[in-house]
Amino acid sequence: xxxxxxxxxxxxxxxxxxxxxxxxxxxxxxxxxxxxxxxxxxxxxxxxxxxxxxxxxxxxxxxxxxxxxxxxxxxxxxxxxxxxxxxxxxxxxxxxxxxxxxxxxxxxxxxxxxxxxxxxxxxxxxxxxxxxxxxxxxxxxxxxxxxxxxxxxxxxxxxxxxxxxxxxxxxxxxxxxxxxxxxxxxxxxxxxxxxxxxxxxxxxxxxxxxxxxxxxxxxxxxxxxxxxxxxxxxxxxxxxxxxxxxxxxxxxxxxxxxxxxxxxxxxxxxxxxxxxxxxxxxxxxxxxxxxxxxxxxxxxxxxxxxxxxxxxxxxxxxxxxxxxxxxxxxxxxxxxxxxxxxxxxxxxxxxxxxxxxxxxxxxxxxxxxxxxxxxxxxxxxxxxxxxxxxxxxxxxxxxxxxxxxxxxxxxxxxxxxxxxxxxxxxxxxxxxxxxxxxxxxxxxxxxxxxxxxxxxxxxxxxxxxxxxxxxxxxxxxxxxxxxxxx
Amino acid sequence: xxxxxxxxxxxxxxxxxxxxxxxxxxxxxxxxxxxxxxxxxxxxxxxxxxxxxxxxxxxxxxxxxxxxxxxxxxxxxxxxxxxxxxxxxxxxxxxxxxxxxxxxxxxxxxxxxxxxxxxxxxxxxxxxxxxxxxxxxxxxxxxxxxxxxxxxxxxxxxxxxxxxxxxxxxxxxxxxxxxxxxxxxxxxxxxxxxxxxxxxxxxxxxxxxxxxxxxxxxxxxxxxxxxx
Numbered sequence: 200x201x202x203x204x205x206x207x208x209x210x211x212x213x214x215x216x217x218x219x220x221x222x223x224x225x226x227x228x229x230x231x232x233x234x235x236x237x238x239x240x241x242x243x244x245x246x247x248x249x250x251x252x253x254x255x256x257x258x259x260x261x262x263x264x265x266x267x268x269x270x271x272x273x274x275x276x277x278x279x280x281x282x283x284x285x286x287x288x289x290x291x292x293x294x295x296x297x298x299x300x301x302x303x304x305x306x307x308x309x310x311x312x313x314x315x316x317x318x319x320x321x322x323x324x325x326x327x328x329x330x331x332x333x334x335x336x337x338x339x340x341x342x343x344x345x346x347x348x349x350x351x352x353x354x355x356x357x358x359x360x361x362x363x364x365x366x367x368x369x370x371x372x373x374x375x376x377x378x379x380x381x382x383x384x385x386x387x388x389x390x391x392x393x394x395x396x397x398x399x400x401x402x403x404x405x406x407x408x409x410x411x412x413x414x415x416x417x418x419x420x421x422x423x424x425x426x427x428x429x430x431x432x433x434x435x436x437x438x439x440x441x442x443x444x445x446x447x448x449x450x451x452x453x454x455x456x457x458x459x460x461x462x463x464x465x466x467x468x469x470x471x472x473x474x475x476x477x478x479x480x481x482x483x484x485x486x487x488x489x490x491x492x493x494x495x496x497x498x499x500x501x502x503x504x505x506x507x508x509x510x511x512x513x514x515x516x517x518x519x520x521x522x523x524x525x526x527x528x529x530x531x532x533x534x535x536x537x538x539x540x541x542x543x544x545x546x547x548x549x550x551x552x553x554x555x556x557x558x559x560x561x562x563x564x565x566x567x568x569x570x571x572x573x574x575x576x577x578x579x580x581x582x583x584x585x586x587x588x589x590x591x592x593x594x595x596x597x598x599x600x601x602x603x604x605x606x607x608x609x610x611x612x613x614x615x616x617x618x619x620x621x622x623x624x625x626x627x628x629x630x631x632x633x634x635x636x637x638x639x640x641x642x643x644x645x646x647x648x649x650x651x652x653x654x655x656x657x658x659x660x661x662x663x664x665x666x667x668x669x670x671x672x673x674x675x676x677x678x679x680x681x682x683x684x685x
Numbered sequence: 686x687x688x689x690x691x692x693x694x695x696x697x698x699x700x701x702x703x704x705x706x707x708x709x710x711x712x713x714x715x716x717x718x719x720x721x722x723x724x725x726x727x728x729x730x731x732x733x734x735x736x737x738x739x740x741x742x743x744x745x746x747x748x749x750x751x752x753x754x755x756x757x758x759x760x761x762x763x764x765x766x767x768x769x770x771x772x773x774x775x776x777x778x779x780x781x782x783x784x785x786x787x788x789x790x791x792x793x794x795x796x797x798x799x800x801x802x803x804x805x806x807x808x809x810x811x812x813x814x815x816x817x818x819x820x821x822x823x824x825x826x827x828x829x830x831x832x833x834x835x836x837x838x839x840x841x842x843x844x845x846x847x848x849x850x851x852x853x854x855x856x857x858x859x860x861x862x863x864x865x866x867x868x869x870x871x872x873x874x875x876x877x878x879x880x881x882x883x884x885x886x887x888x889x890x891x892x893x894x895x896x897x898x899x900x901x902x903x904x905x906x907x908x909x910x911x912x913x
Contacts, residue, residue: 568849591725
């Protein structure tokens with residue numbers, strides 16, 4: 200069967216509707232503001248200890264640009280060398296293929312228990328839903344992922360999937376779902392997770408994970424984590440399936456140096472994560488520890504469509520640190536679920552149209568004020584505002600009224616005389632509307648009807664008192680004549 | 686700006702003259718085209734911006750813009766007009782364009798203009814002024830020299846106010862929530878005014894402040910520097 204489409208829940212114009220729901224949710228907004236501010240603060244502190252930050256960013260950007268320009272070569276090299284290490288490499292064009300591949304491996308392993316480490320790509324392909332539809336219930340073992348799995352939700356942040364949940368809500372969720380006494384103590388809640396998940400690790404035949412970096416030179420791959428759950432997922436079960444995107448490849452093992460310097464600092468403000476695991480193949484000897492078989496599923500799912508131009512290619516350099524979400528003033532107000540994609544925030548607004556199609560996600564690039572805070576923090580210097588602009592230009596999102604509006608506006612604004620006459624007329628009308636009385640109200644209503652954007656503007660913002668004369672008039676009326684003081 | 690906030694233009698002209706500059710203004714100039722450009726309508730943006738090329742494309746005077754996002758748009762005009770004479774004129778404009786505080790502090794090397802403004806203010810870093818033009822310290826240096834003015838920093842001084850051109854009307858509620866977040870942190874500082882040099886941010890913040898009945902004013906840098 201076809202997996203459901205979890206990457207997006209993008210009915211037309213859904214960002215707007217969902218944003219209203221998010222804005223009305225005080226608990227969500229409180230949690231978001233607190234956690235994103237804390238992440239951003241920790242990142243700042245980590246950067247203060249890293250004087251070479253800008254040099255690292257340049258290096259990482261250059262490595263990514265080079266690799267993506269020859270992605271086919273590096274992927275071929277990686278696959279050849281990974282196979283030589285005994286890793287089974289599979290390629291999936293889309294999420295259907297990826298899910299089917301994983302299911303086939305699970306069946307071959309005769310597994311009925313599957314544990315998972317945190318992986319955005321398996322969220323993208325909807326692996327959990329797919330496995331459930333086949334009658335197998337996988338268990339998430341990352342604390343945040345486990346919380347949202349229990350709550351029946353999608354992640355709302357790339358590295359902190361349950362960022363939208365307060366500890367009180369988590370305590371209540373554990374109480375109702377697991378029958379444990381309700382607690383709001385973080386240590387106690389973590390202990391509950393530990394107790395429940397340990398047995399799952401022990402009984403699992405298959406462990407599923409994501410990947411942070413594929414190394415072409417050595418045919419090995421690296422995973423970063425803080426909880427140790429990925430180590431358990433990938434060492435206790437006899438089969439390990441790693442699922443990742445084709446863009447994760449880097450040329451050399453030595454290149455990890457710069458990415459390991461950038462990623463944890465950008466994500467959580469850590470100099471390094473608690474665990475860094477480099478996978479070099481299944482155990483060579485039955486008496487060794489570790490899985491008997493390692494499978495790696497490489498997913499395209501629209502990524503190769505982004506390779507055609509250097510600008511679009513930039514988005515594939517993303518190392519999924521989430522820093523752009525933490526500083527995005529839009530994300531900070533409305534949270535990840537509002538975007539309707541498992542990849543939210545500025546980077547999500549750029550990659551979701553590539554993965555899900557412009558027709559379905561074309562409105563996301565407009566869900567930004569183009570402030571550029573994301574570009575400032577991106578560890579690989581992706582020019583996110585420029586990519587958003589590019590998508591706006593290409594998109595068909597602009598409705599007829601907007602296109603007509605700009606067509607008319609541009610014809611007026613390109614004629615200085617006409618635009619100043621009309622501008623004065625408009626300020627005159629708005630000035631009248633600001634006075635009191637029935638006539639003023641009529642003028643106000645008429646002006647707002649004639650200019651729909653004005654109506655939206657005035658929903659919560661009051662215009663300043665309208666000036667009696669424009670700058671052009673004041674200039675002509677004597678401002679032009681004044682000489683500089685002697 | 687010429688239509689909605691002419692007092693900013695007047696204050697700019699007056700204080701530039703006080704700083705010893707000869708100021709000209711060509712009434713034939715048009716809008717820079719930014720509203721259309723940022724919404725993804727490049728053709729319409731070019732149609733409008735051509736008026737800027739015609740009016741300001743030749744000559745060697747510096748172009749001083751009392752609005753960071755308009756200045757940033759003029760700086761990126763070469764990417765809109767990629768060929769021939771238009772490109773040359775766009776490049777000439779880009780090279781000669783300065784945001785007001787950038788011009789005063791970097792080009793004129795003036796920080797004190799003899800202004801006096803009694804009260805406590807905080808600076809709002811407009812996104813384009815800060816991130817496209819790299820202007821952070823210049824306006825703060827200018828405000829520091831104003832007599833009787835106390836300058837404080839608000840949490841999130843460099844966070845977007847939520848205007849964002851068409852964003853402010855397309856996603857009006859999100860835009861307002863962003864303004865409210867800023868205003869909450871501005872009000873925490875106990876200032877009487879938030880000062881910026883981008884007219885769009887001031888429309889947004891000022892508009893929300895007025896609606897909320899706040900005592901905090903939204904003022905343009907030129908207005909503060911032109912007070913005596």
